[in-house]
Amino acid sequence: MLKFAIAKGRITKDSKELLTCCGFDMEEVNSSRKLILYNADETISLILLKAGDIPLYVANGAVDIGLVGKDTVLENDLDVYELTELDFAKCTLCVAGPKEKVSLKNGVRIATKYPELTKKFTKRRGIVAEIITLSGSIELAPLIHLSDCIVDLVQTGETLRENDLIVYEEILSIAPMIIANKVSYRTKSSEVDAFINICERFGK
Numbered sequence: 001m002l003k004f005a006i007a008k009g010r011i012t013k014d015s016k017e018l019l020t021c022c023g024f025d026m027e028e029v030n031s032s033r034k035l036i037l038y039n040a041d042e043t044i045s046l047i048l049l050k051a052g053d054i055p056l057y058v059a060n061g062a063v064d065i066g067l068v069g070k071d072t073v074l075e076n077d078l079d080v081y082e083l084t085e086l087d088f089a090k091c092t093l094c095v096a097g098p099k100e101k102v103s104l105k106n107g108v109r110i111a112t113k114y115p116e117l118t119k120k121f122t123k124r125r126g127i128v129a130e131i132i133t134l135s136g137s138i139e140l141a142p143l144i145h146l147s148d149c150i151v152d153l154v155q156t157g158e159t160l161r162e163n164d165l166i167v168y169e170e171i172l173s174i175a176p177m178i179i180a181n182k183v184s185y186r187t188k189s190s191e192v193d194a195f196i197n198i199c200e201r202f203g204k
Protein backbone atom coordinates (compact mmCIF):
# COMPACT_ATOMS: atom_id res chain seq x y z
CA MET A 1 0.00 0.00 0.00
CA LEU A 2 1.27 3.44 -0.97
CA LYS A 3 1.25 5.99 1.86
CA PHE A 4 0.33 9.36 0.39
CA ALA A 5 0.41 12.61 2.40
CA ILE A 6 -1.62 15.66 1.51
CA ALA A 7 -2.27 18.92 3.33
CA LYS A 8 -5.70 19.41 4.81
CA GLY A 9 -7.59 22.37 3.40
CA ARG A 10 -6.72 24.28 0.25
CA ILE A 11 -4.60 21.65 -1.51
CA THR A 12 -7.04 18.83 -0.74
CA LYS A 13 -9.91 20.87 -2.22
CA ASP A 14 -7.88 21.80 -5.30
CA SER A 15 -6.93 18.13 -5.80
CA LYS A 16 -10.53 16.88 -5.86
CA GLU A 17 -10.35 15.34 -9.36
CA LEU A 18 -7.04 13.65 -8.65
CA LEU A 19 -8.21 12.17 -5.34
CA THR A 20 -11.50 10.99 -6.86
CA CYS A 21 -9.60 9.29 -9.66
CA CYS A 22 -7.40 7.55 -7.07
CA GLY A 23 -10.60 6.10 -5.57
CA PHE A 24 -11.09 8.40 -2.56
CA ASP A 25 -14.54 9.46 -1.43
CA MET A 26 -14.30 13.28 -1.40
CA GLU A 27 -17.22 13.59 0.94
CA GLU A 28 -15.33 11.49 3.47
CA VAL A 29 -12.08 13.41 2.79
CA ASN A 30 -13.77 16.76 3.40
CA SER A 31 -15.93 15.87 6.37
CA SER A 32 -14.19 13.11 8.33
CA ARG A 33 -12.00 13.86 11.33
CA LYS A 34 -9.97 10.70 10.57
CA LEU A 35 -6.35 11.43 9.69
CA ILE A 36 -5.81 8.25 7.67
CA LEU A 37 -8.29 7.33 4.93
CA TYR A 38 -8.22 4.51 2.37
CA ASN A 39 -9.18 4.47 -1.31
CA ALA A 40 -11.79 2.06 -2.67
CA ASP A 41 -9.42 -0.82 -3.49
CA GLU A 42 -7.19 -0.14 -0.45
CA THR A 43 -4.05 0.39 -2.54
CA ILE A 44 -3.43 3.92 -1.23
CA SER A 45 -3.71 5.37 2.26
CA LEU A 46 -4.24 9.12 2.44
CA ILE A 47 -2.48 10.77 5.37
CA LEU A 48 -3.87 14.22 6.20
CA LEU A 49 -1.27 16.61 7.59
CA LYS A 50 -0.34 20.26 7.95
CA ALA A 51 1.40 21.34 4.74
CA GLY A 52 4.62 22.34 6.48
CA ASP A 53 5.08 18.89 8.05
CA ILE A 54 4.82 16.89 4.81
CA PRO A 55 8.49 17.13 3.69
CA LEU A 56 9.60 15.81 7.10
CA TYR A 57 7.22 12.80 6.99
CA VAL A 58 8.37 12.01 3.44
CA ALA A 59 12.09 12.46 4.18
CA ASN A 60 12.06 10.02 7.10
CA GLY A 61 9.90 7.44 5.31
CA ALA A 62 6.79 7.68 7.52
CA VAL A 63 4.97 8.27 4.24
CA ASP A 64 6.07 7.32 0.71
CA ILE A 65 4.93 10.34 -1.28
CA GLY A 66 3.48 13.77 -0.64
CA LEU A 67 1.59 16.40 -2.57
CA VAL A 68 2.77 19.77 -1.34
CA GLY A 69 3.46 23.28 -2.60
CA LYS A 70 6.91 23.92 -4.03
CA ASP A 71 7.17 26.77 -1.48
CA THR A 72 7.05 24.27 1.39
CA VAL A 73 9.48 21.87 -0.30
CA LEU A 74 12.06 24.61 -0.88
CA GLU A 75 11.57 26.19 2.55
CA ASN A 76 12.21 22.86 4.32
CA ASP A 77 15.04 21.72 2.01
CA LEU A 78 14.98 18.06 3.12
CA ASP A 79 16.39 14.98 1.43
CA VAL A 80 13.48 13.90 -0.83
CA TYR A 81 13.01 13.33 -4.55
CA GLU A 82 11.11 16.14 -6.24
CA LEU A 83 9.27 14.11 -8.88
CA THR A 84 6.87 16.32 -10.76
CA GLU A 85 5.27 19.72 -10.66
CA LEU A 86 1.51 19.88 -11.29
CA ASP A 87 -0.32 22.40 -13.35
CA PHE A 88 -3.00 23.83 -11.04
CA ALA A 89 -3.27 26.23 -8.07
CA LYS A 90 -0.33 28.22 -9.32
CA CYS A 91 0.85 31.27 -7.44
CA THR A 92 3.96 33.39 -7.04
CA LEU A 93 6.20 34.10 -4.07
CA CYS A 94 6.56 37.88 -4.04
CA VAL A 95 8.00 40.77 -2.13
CA ALA A 96 5.12 43.15 -1.45
CA GLY A 97 4.45 46.20 0.65
CA PRO A 98 2.76 49.59 0.92
CA LYS A 99 2.01 51.59 -2.24
CA GLU A 100 4.55 54.13 -1.10
CA LYS A 101 7.39 51.84 -1.94
CA VAL A 102 9.88 50.80 0.74
CA SER A 103 13.40 50.22 -0.51
CA LEU A 104 15.06 46.89 0.08
CA LYS A 105 18.15 47.98 1.96
CA ASN A 106 20.09 46.87 5.05
CA GLY A 107 17.86 46.70 8.11
CA VAL A 108 14.61 46.42 6.15
CA ARG A 109 12.05 44.45 8.19
CA ILE A 110 10.40 41.65 6.21
CA ALA A 111 7.50 39.59 7.60
CA THR A 112 7.02 36.12 6.13
CA LYS A 113 6.02 32.47 6.58
CA TYR A 114 9.15 31.64 4.54
CA PRO A 115 12.24 32.70 6.54
CA GLU A 116 14.67 30.44 4.66
CA LEU A 117 13.51 31.49 1.18
CA THR A 118 13.53 35.12 2.34
CA LYS A 119 17.06 34.74 3.71
CA LYS A 120 18.20 33.34 0.35
CA PHE A 121 16.51 36.19 -1.49
CA THR A 122 18.07 38.94 0.66
CA LYS A 123 21.47 37.23 0.44
CA ARG A 124 21.23 37.23 -3.36
CA ARG A 125 20.38 40.91 -3.09
CA GLY A 126 23.39 41.56 -0.88
CA ILE A 127 21.35 43.06 1.94
CA VAL A 128 20.99 42.12 5.60
CA ALA A 129 17.31 42.20 6.49
CA GLU A 130 15.47 41.65 9.74
CA ILE A 131 13.27 38.66 8.97
CA ILE A 132 10.13 38.38 11.11
CA THR A 133 8.66 34.88 10.96
CA LEU A 134 4.87 34.66 11.25
CA SER A 135 2.45 31.82 10.62
CA GLY A 136 -0.40 33.58 8.80
CA SER A 137 -2.15 36.87 7.94
CA ILE A 138 1.23 38.11 6.71
CA GLU A 139 -0.32 41.11 4.94
CA LEU A 140 -1.23 42.54 8.33
CA ALA A 141 2.39 43.13 9.37
CA PRO A 142 3.16 46.26 7.30
CA LEU A 143 -0.31 47.68 7.99
CA ILE A 144 0.40 47.90 11.70
CA HIS A 145 4.14 48.60 11.33
CA LEU A 146 5.39 45.25 12.56
CA SER A 147 7.38 45.11 9.31
CA ASP A 148 8.24 47.35 6.36
CA CYS A 149 7.26 44.79 3.73
CA ILE A 150 6.44 41.08 3.30
CA VAL A 151 7.46 38.01 1.36
CA ASP A 152 4.33 35.95 0.68
CA LEU A 153 2.32 34.04 -1.92
CA VAL A 154 0.15 35.95 -4.36
CA GLN A 155 -2.45 34.22 -6.50
CA THR A 156 -5.34 36.50 -7.48
CA GLY A 157 -3.78 39.53 -5.75
CA GLU A 158 -7.04 40.06 -3.86
CA THR A 159 -5.48 39.94 -0.39
CA LEU A 160 -2.89 42.55 -1.36
CA ARG A 161 -5.49 44.80 -3.03
CA GLU A 162 -7.88 44.67 -0.09
CA ASN A 163 -5.06 45.67 2.23
CA ASP A 164 -3.66 48.45 0.02
CA LEU A 165 -0.43 46.63 -0.70
CA ILE A 166 1.34 46.10 -4.02
CA VAL A 167 3.82 43.60 -5.45
CA TYR A 168 7.36 44.98 -5.50
CA GLU A 169 9.02 41.97 -7.04
CA GLU A 170 8.34 38.35 -8.02
CA ILE A 171 10.76 35.85 -6.48
CA LEU A 172 9.56 32.38 -7.51
CA SER A 173 6.73 30.59 -9.36
CA ILE A 174 4.94 28.10 -7.11
CA ALA A 175 2.82 25.05 -7.97
CA PRO A 176 1.91 21.86 -6.12
CA MET A 177 4.47 19.10 -6.54
CA ILE A 178 4.89 15.42 -5.81
CA ILE A 179 7.80 14.49 -3.56
CA ALA A 180 8.91 10.96 -2.72
CA ASN A 181 10.92 9.20 -0.06
CA LYS A 182 14.17 8.04 -1.66
CA VAL A 183 13.87 4.42 -0.46
CA SER A 184 10.15 4.13 -1.33
CA TYR A 185 10.94 5.43 -4.79
CA ARG A 186 13.08 2.32 -5.35
CA THR A 187 11.13 -0.30 -3.37
CA LYS A 188 7.65 0.80 -4.54
CA SER A 189 8.66 2.05 -7.99
CA SER A 190 5.72 0.59 -9.92
CA GLU A 191 3.16 1.96 -7.43
CA VAL A 192 4.87 5.36 -7.43
CA ASP A 193 5.02 5.44 -11.25
CA ALA A 194 1.33 4.54 -11.55
CA PHE A 195 0.47 7.26 -9.06
CA ILE A 196 2.58 9.86 -10.90
CA ASN A 197 0.79 8.97 -14.14
CA ILE A 198 -2.57 9.70 -12.54
CA CYS A 199 -1.25 12.95 -11.03
CA GLU A 200 0.12 14.14 -14.34
CA ARG A 201 -3.18 13.31 -16.07
CA PHE A 202 -5.34 15.08 -13.49
CA GLY A 203 -2.92 17.77 -12.37
CA LYS A 204 -2.84 19.48 -15.78
Ligand SMILES: Nc1ncnc2c1ncn2[C@@H]1O[C@H](COP(=O)(O)OP(=O)(O)OP(=O)(O)O)[C@@H](O)[C@H]1O
Pocket residue numbers: 007008009010011050051052068069070071072089090091135136153154155156174175176
Ligand atom coordinates in the same frame (compact mmCIF):
# COMPACT_ATOMS: atom_id res chain seq x y z
N1 LIG B 1 -3.43 31.86 -2.46
C1 LIG B 1 -2.91 30.68 -2.84
N2 LIG B 1 -3.07 30.27 -4.10
C2 LIG B 1 -2.59 29.09 -4.50
N3 LIG B 1 -1.90 28.26 -3.72
C3 LIG B 1 -1.72 28.63 -2.47
C4 LIG B 1 -2.21 29.85 -1.97
N4 LIG B 1 -1.90 29.93 -0.67
C5 LIG B 1 -1.25 28.81 -0.40
N5 LIG B 1 -1.12 28.03 -1.47
C6 LIG B 1 -0.46 26.72 -1.58
O1 LIG B 1 -1.14 25.83 -0.70
C7 LIG B 1 -0.26 25.34 0.29
C8 LIG B 1 -0.99 25.18 1.60
O2 LIG B 1 -1.45 26.44 1.96
P1 LIG B 1 -2.52 26.63 3.09
O3 LIG B 1 -2.80 28.10 3.15
O4 LIG B 1 -3.65 25.68 2.92
O5 LIG B 1 -1.80 26.09 4.32
P2 LIG B 1 -0.80 26.80 5.30
O6 LIG B 1 -0.96 28.31 5.21
O7 LIG B 1 0.57 26.27 5.05
O8 LIG B 1 -1.30 26.24 6.66
P3 LIG B 1 -2.62 26.56 7.47
O9 LIG B 1 -3.51 27.50 6.68
O10 LIG B 1 -3.23 25.19 7.65
O11 LIG B 1 -2.11 27.17 8.71
C9 LIG B 1 0.89 26.35 0.32
O12 LIG B 1 2.07 25.78 0.79
C10 LIG B 1 0.97 26.79 -1.12
O13 LIG B 1 1.76 25.92 -1.89
Ligand SMILES: O=P(O)(O)OC[C@H]1O[C@H](OP(=O)(O)OP(=O)(O)O)[C@H](O)[C@@H]1O
Pocket residue numbers: 135136137138139152153154155156157158159160
Ligand atom coordinates in the same frame (compact mmCIF):
# COMPACT_ATOMS: atom_id res chain seq x y z
O1 LIG C 1 -3.51 36.51 -3.97
P1 LIG C 1 -4.59 35.83 -3.20
O2 LIG C 1 -5.49 35.02 -4.09
O3 LIG C 1 -5.37 36.78 -2.34
O4 LIG C 1 -3.91 34.75 -2.25
C1 LIG C 1 -2.85 35.08 -1.43
C2 LIG C 1 -3.09 34.75 -0.01
O5 LIG C 1 -3.32 33.33 0.14
C3 LIG C 1 -2.45 32.83 1.16
O6 LIG C 1 -3.00 33.02 2.41
P2 LIG C 1 -3.93 31.96 3.14
O7 LIG C 1 -5.27 31.94 2.51
O8 LIG C 1 -3.20 30.65 3.20
O9 LIG C 1 -4.04 32.61 4.57
P3 LIG C 1 -2.98 32.68 5.77
O10 LIG C 1 -1.58 32.71 5.21
O11 LIG C 1 -3.34 33.95 6.43
O12 LIG C 1 -3.23 31.47 6.60
C4 LIG C 1 -1.23 33.74 1.06
O13 LIG C 1 -0.45 33.70 2.25
C5 LIG C 1 -1.86 35.10 0.81
O14 LIG C 1 -2.22 35.74 2.00
